[in-house]
Amino acid sequence: MICIVAHLFHRSLSRHTRLCLLPYLLCFLSFLHFLYDGMALQGPRRFPLFMNIIDLRQTTVRQIEPLLEEEARHWRDELHWDYRGALELIKRFLDAHALAGCVAFENGVAVGYTFYVLEDQKGLIGGLYVSSKFPQDSIGPRLLEELLVSMRAIPHLARIEAQLMPFSGPVDTPLIGQGFHLYTRQFMLLDLHKSHEAKAGASAGMRLNRWNDRYFDPCAKLIYLAYTNHVDGEINDQYRSRAGALKFLKNIILLPGCGQFVPAASFVLHEPGSDELVAAVLTSEVSPGVGHTTQICVLPGYQGHGLGRMLMQTSAEALRSMKFRELTLTVTSDNRAAVQLYEKLGFHTIKTFTAGVWPR
Numbered sequence: 001m002i003c004i005v006a007h008l009f010h011r012s013l014s015r016h017t018r019l020c021l022l023p024y025l026l027c028f029l030s031f032l033h034f035l036y037d038g039m040a041l042q043g044p045r046r047f048p049l050f051m052n053i054i055d056l057r058q059t060t061v062r063q064i065e066p067l068l069e070e071e072a073r074h075w076r077d078e079l080h081w082d083y084r085g086a087l088e089l090i091k092r093f094l095d096a097h098a099l100a101g102c103v104a105f106e107n108g109v110a111v112g113y114t115f116y117v118l119e120d121q122k123g124l125i126g127g128l129y130v131s132s133k134f135p136q137d138s139i140g141p142r143l144l145e146e147l148l149v150s151m152r153a154i155p156h157l158a159r160i161e162a163q164l165m166p167f168s169g170p171v172d173t174p175l176i177g178q179g180f181h182l183y184t185r186q187f188m189l190l191d192l193h194k195s196h197e198a199k200a201g202a203s204a205g206m207r208l209n210r211w212n213d214r215y216f217d218p219c220a221k222l223i224y225l226a227y228t229n230h231v232d233g234e235i236n237d238q239y240r241s242r243a244g245a246l247k248f249l250k251n252i253i254l255l256p257g258c259g260q261f262v263p264a265a266s267f268v269l270h271e272p273g274s275d276e277l278v279a280a281v282l283t284s285e286v287s288p289g290v291g292h293t294t295q296i297c298v299l300p301g302y303q304g305h306g307l308g309r310m311l312m313q314t315s316a317e318a319l320r321s322m323k324f325r326e327l328t329l330t331v332t333s334d335n336r337a338a339v340q341l342y343e344k345l346g347f348h349t350i351k352t353f354t355a356g357v358w359p360r
């Protein structure tokens, strides 16, 4: 499972200094003015729209604050996610003029923005948001195109990953146009107060333990093995090595970008007498009373025996006992085994969104 937008910020936090220094941050075309053909616009505004797109590093927090607040409301209302912590971090980067990206203005009002962070030779598109009061269908793709042209001009950039919540109009066309491979992802929700008839999972004689920091290394190995030749390894290349999986784990457990880690609802399974992990479920709190499964995986060879179901049920039960109301997660639609498991447990899809990877 891949934690969405918010934890990207924290990868960038540790690279704050680099972001400030690296010369390729200058790659954006600043003050690129262009005129939209108002006749072609769909959506709430139908008169000619004069819009300019500028480098995010040339804006101030004050200029885009209303846009950020509107975005936080969407995250709260549609995804039950308190996005304010992530926005605070964005603001700190904006203040430091260290966030690479672009923002669209109309008559001095910020109407949309997008940004990316760099991690070695990889670029991560951290967000794309267009105000619902403006024609998202035209502004969103335009912003994304600007961003991608700039990113593609960065020397040595070998890979771009994007996971974009649908708060910005259609993104598939600009991504495909730039040679991205797209994946459909689902944002799913379980009402913890509703009882479900799902059959009980089995532990098959395994030892079930609460999360402890001594599991970092064995859990990284488990993730690496569980996602070998897996669609999520195509979307997030951190899953393709033990070192990458360890980085992923540290992001979701130690940093608050993907919510606040909840060790009491996070468990590992291992054979008695062995330190090697067979399965794990990790959970964070993304808003008061709402948990988010940031990782669930079972070692190949142990899959299909009820361990995944048991871990999800154990985590949900732990959350219930802590008075949580809901549990959410994201899953790639092609991952049928996982989607079926979640549906049987009572999860339903509340949003679909696009993940894209370049090169294909």
Ligand SMILES: CC(C)(COP(=O)(O)OP(=O)(O)OC[C@H]1O[C@@H](n2cnc3c(N)ncnc32)[C@H](O)[C@@H]1OP(=O)(O)O)[C@@H](O)C(=O)NCCC(=O)NCCS
Binding pocket: 001, 002, 201, 226, 227, 230, 232, 296, 297, 298, 299, 302, 303, 304, 305, 306, 307, 308, 309, 310, 330, 331, 332, 335, 336, 337, 338, 340, 341, 342, 344
């Ligand atoms: C997804 C995963 C966690 C499921 O764990 P598991 O222990 O294999 O699953 P379970 O044995 O508990 O199966 C529970 C349900 O999941 C579904 N399921 C599990 N494996 C399946 C498969 N190969 N094909 C289709 N459905 C499958 C079934 O609906 C099953 O219900 P059933 O027993 O009534 O048939 C596990 O396959 C895994 O680790 N996959 C790789 C990592 C991954 O995809 N993680 C989830 C990312 S969102």
